[in-house]
Amino acid sequence: MAHGIRRALRITRSETVPDAGLLTLFDSLPQGAALLNPAHNLLRANPALHLMLGPSLPLRPGTSASTLIGAESRHAVLQWLAHDGPGPIEAHLARPEGQAPILALLRLTPLPDGTRILLAEDLSERARRREEAAAGERLRAVGQLAGGIAHDINNLLSIIVSAVDQARAATPATAESLQPALDAAARGAALVRRLLAFARRQQLEPRVVNLDDAVAAMAPMLRSLLGTRITLDLRPGALGRRVRVDPVQLDQVLLNLATNARDAIGAAMREGEGRLTIATGTALALREEPGLPDNLPPGRWLILEVTDNGPGIPPGLLHRITEPLFTTRAAQGGTGLGLATVHGIVRQSGGALQIESRPGQTRFRIALPRHEGEAEPTPPMPPAPPPAPAPRHILLVDDEAPLRRLSAIALERAGHRVTQAEDAETALELIDSGLEPDTLVTDITMPGMDGLALARALRARHAALPVILVSGYAEAALHDELAGTAQPGQGRGPPPLQPRPAFLPKPYRPAELVETVANLPGPAGFPLIPEP
Incomplete structure (x- = not known):
């Protein structure tokens, strides 16, 4: 398009064109254009320039070209005009107060009669897309950082909440004095959710x-x-x-x-x-x-x-x-x-x-x-809790030792037998040594083998093994991993875990872990099949 405009303007310099023809060409230019006299005053503005600058900025004959330019670019553009516009220049055009500035590429084309055409190509869309790309990169970087921070903070908050809950249960007289600690932990958890929200990694329930x-x-x-x-x-x-x-x-x-x-x-x-x-x-x-x-x-x-x-x-x-x-x-x-x-x-x-x-x-x-669908009714009140479940033998795997110990205490008080492991490799060694748990509770993010890989390894030996995955990340952020979705350029991922494991986000209270265990399918009642 710009090439066609320059070609048309070259014709006006080499051929005799009636004034009416020149003005028709000028008004039809798709770019903003101003016809200037040798003193850089406005003789005429085409409709595209009126549209760019808006109706609140009058473009009357005799107006100085400097009024078309935003204050931050005005000095540079005046110097550029004084030297007959050698090459294009980027500048912000004048805009009414409160409106976003328009970045434009300016070109100056002299005409045979001494007048000049100032062409203004709107670069706002190009600049906006460039800024969107940069903002997207920043958001992805902050999202990765937020995800890591969320996981670590949720681990710490889970320890605090679990310890305070157990202290309140052991000594009811301290319940009131310990409540501020629980309130502070709740505020911390809300802050983490906000981190995940702006990183768009939270779980939504639409x-x-x-x-x-x-x-x-x-x-x-x-x-x-x-x-x-x-x-x-x-x-x-x-x-x-x-x-x-x-x-x-x-x-x-x-x-x-x-x-x-x-x-x-x-x-x-x-x-x-x-x-x-x-x-x-x-x-x-x-x-x-x-x-x-x-x-x-x-x-x-x-x-x-x-x-x-x-x-x-x-x-x-x-x-x-x-x-x-x-x-x-x-x-x-x-x-x-x-x-x-x-x-x-x-x-x-x-x-x-x-x-x-x-x-x-x-x-x-x-x-x-x-x-366009109908509004969904408010979810009904949950049914009355079922009778206390049969005790389980739970393999509890978490690299955060304080949280692992507190979770084990809560599960044991609920009547379950708990075997602890600090990582997936230790858990597999226990299994190979003859351990026969009927339930797996594992953190997902751990050094070495992660909790998902551990769950797959145990499910390969016992397909019906009940599994609870816990994580400081929201379940939505782990959707691809839970579903076994392939990553771009990496082919198919591992198959999804079926039946789908239960998920418990950190920070959780001990009672929430106990309740999640209670809601699992009943223990299978037979040991894991050892690997050949």
């Missing part, structure tokens, strides 16, 4: 829900969170339509955005001036609609908009606020995970997040895929 009903159900909690100085205004408009999301994660999105709005509005706001508006609606996108940080793909969407009347987000920071660990309130205890978590949940749910901000208003626009 259900079909009525969007308006889901928002209304959160209203009392949100009003309590916002306090009396900030008014909550609900504006339902989804007309009973439904989305398929994890209701708990949708609640988390609303809580995070409400907390962010409360902090943004700040304590200096006078009574009655703070307002948080949550609106729902529908949208039909016929083509991809640009936005920050996400574009909205074509399709039918339900929209959830959360708008506050805080001071707004500076334009220079708007593109960074969903970056993990980026915060403007570090001194006030901000972690930089709130909006990153929102973005991770929305994207993992198949949606898109778009943020708009100007002084006095910030809007978070969440688009979720519209679901």
Whole structure:
């Protein structure tokens, strides 16, 4: 396209073209173009340039070309114009306050009559894709780091929770004084879940829900969170339509955005001036609609908009606020995970997040895929617990010694016999020495052979062996490994474990481990088949 434009302009220099023909050619250029006199003042702007800069920036004859350029690029462009535009130059075009700048490639083409055509090729889409690729690499790197941190922290939290629970059981008088330790562990576990959320490695449990009903159900909690100085205004408009999301994660999105709005509005706001508006609606996108940080793909969407009347987000920071660990309130205890978590949940749910901000208003626009099915009923209350199961002989494998010992104590108090092993290799040595457990409980991530390989080795000897896998990673992050899915370029992976093992995420309380064991199929009642 650019080659065709340059060829057309060469024709205007070599052939006599009537003024009307030149103007017709000029107006039809697909790139933004400005016709300048020798003093670099505007004679005419083509429709493409009007579209690029928007209606709020007037392009009147006599306007200096410098007004077309953003402040950060203006000096360099004026120097470039003064030297007759030797070669192309990248610059940001002027934009109304609060709108994202447009990066353009500028070229200057002289005409025989002394005028010049300034061509502006929009590079924003190219720059956006480049930034998306870089952000994707950052997210993958942080996701890997978060996954490793989550596993290690969950190990430590499991030890703390197990030890505190057992201390409370042994000495009931200490229950109240030990409760803060359990509360702190719960907050730590929530922080780990947020790490996994923005890394998009958490387990979702989606259900079909009525969007308006889901928002209304959160209203009392949100009003309590916002306090009396900030008014909550609900504006339902989804007309009973439904989305398929994890209701708990949708609640988390609303809580995070409400907390962010409360902090943004700040304590200096006078009574009655703070307002948080949550609106729902529908949208039909016929083509991809640009936005920050996400574009909205074509399709039918339900929209959830959360708008506050805080001071707004500076334009220079708007593109960074969903970056993990980026915060403007570090001194006030901000972690930089709130909006990153929102973005991770929305994207993992198949949606898109778009943020708009100007002084006095910030809007978070969440688009979720519209679901045409019926809303799913609230899950029924779980049935009464079954009678106490028969005792088992459990092989417990975990490289975290304190957690392994505490788990063994809980299982033994429940009536089970427990044999401990610090790693998979030790477990296999015990089996080869004649150990005959009827249940395997193993951590997945261990030095040397991992828990999945150990489970496969024991299932090869006893296909019906009940197995519980425990891990600091969410089950969703282990889906490929549990299913035996092949990795790209590595051929088929090992076959999936069938029957599928039970899964227990860390951190867990001893009672949760005991309950998971109780819910397993009954012990097979015969020993493992030794290898030949």
